[in-house]
Amino acid sequence: MTESNAETVAPQQQEMPFAVVQGQPQYALPKDLYIPPDALEVFLDAFEGPLDLLLYLIRRQNLDILDIPIADITRQYMEYIELMQDMRLELAAEYLVMAAMLAEIKSRMLLPRPQSEDDDEHDPRAELIRRLQEYERFKQAAEDINELPQVGRDVFPVVAEVPFKHVDQKPPDVDLKEVLLALKDVLHRADMFSSHHIAREPLSLRERMSRVLESVTTDRFTQFTDLFDISEGRQGVVVTFMAILELIKQQLVELVQAESYAPIHVRARGG
Numbered sequence: 001m002t003e004s005n006a007e008t009v010a011p012q013q014q015e016m017p018f019a020v021v022q023g024q025p026q027y028a029l030p031k032d033l034y035i036p037p038d039a040l041e042v043f044l045d046a047f048e049g050p051l052d053l054l055l056y057l058i059r060r061q062n063l064d065i066l067d068i069p070i071a072d073i074t075r076q077y078m079e080y081i082e083l084m085q086d087m088r089l090e091l092a093a094e095y096l097v098m099a100a101m102l103a104e105i106k107s108r109m110l111l112p113r114p115q116s117e118d119d120d121e122h123d124p125r126a127e128l129i130r131r132l133q134e135y136e137r138f139k140q141a142a143e144d145i146n147e148l149p150q151v152g153r154d155v156f157p158v159v160a161e162v163p164f165k166h167v168d169q170k171p172p173d174v175d176l177k178e179v180l181l182a183l184k185d186v187l188h189r190a191d192m193f194s195s196h197h198i199a200r201e202p203l204s205l206r207e208r209m210s211r212v213l214e215s216v217t218t219d220r221f222t223q224f225t226d227l228f229d230i231s232e233g234r235q236g237v238v239v240t241f242m243a244i245l246e247l248i249k250q251q252l253v254e255l256v257q258a259e260s261y262a263p264i265h266v267r268a269r270g271g
Helices: 003-008 039-045 050-060 070-086 093-110 126-147 176-193 205-215 230-249
Strands: 019-021 024-026 253-257 264-268
Touching: 050 070, 050 093, 050 126, 070 093, 093 126, 176 230, 176 264, 205 230, 230 253
Parallel strands: none
Antiparallel strands: 019 024, 253 264
C-alpha cells in the first residue's frame, strides 16, 4: 500500500447489532417475529423519555454526538413512533414534541444559509446536542451511583454495644413480724414433742449461744429454723430464740432474707 493510499483510508465504524442470538449478531428484526402484547411493556420501559430514545439510537450506531446525521436519526425515531402508534399504545406528548423538533431541525438544515454566518453558532442541531450531552452526563452519573455497593449508600450497618452494668442489690431488712411468724411455726412443731414432767432446768442461755455460734459461719447461710431442736419442746425453742437475739444484739450474727416472705437465714458476722 502506498503512502497516499494509507492517508485516504480511514477506519469505519460498524453498526451495533440489535441483539445477539446464540452468538450471532442480529442487525434487523425478523419479519415473522411475533411480539406478544405483554412484551410491549418491557419495550417501553427501556426508554425514560425522548432524549433517552435518541441517545439509544446514537449509541446503537456508534455515531458522534457532536455530528448527528439528523436525517437518519429522524427516520429511525419516526419508525419507533409509528411502531408505538400501530400497537395502539398511549404515546406521551413529549415524544411527539421531540419528533416535531427533529423535523424542524431537518427542515432548517435543508434551507440555504449565507456564507458569512458561523456554522457552529447557527447550527440547528446545537440545542439538541447540548440537551443530549447534558442528559448523557446525568444518565452516566445515575448508572455509576447504581453500581455502588448498597452498604454505605442505601443501608448502613449498626452496631450496638450493651453497656456493662453491675447491679449490687442489697438484701431487704428482716422485719420483726416475719421473725415472729417463723418462731411461731417452730413453736407449733415443738408443741408436738411437749411432755408433762417436772425436772431441773437443764438449759443455759450461754451454752445455747455457744451452740448457735458453732452452727453458723461467715461464708455459709444457715436456715433460721435449722437452729432449733424441736425435740426439746417449747422451752428449748424459746431459749434458742433468746440466744439468737442476744447474739444479734452483740453483733455476732445477722439475719438475712433474699426477698419479702422468703426463708430467713442466719450468718456469722465477719471479724
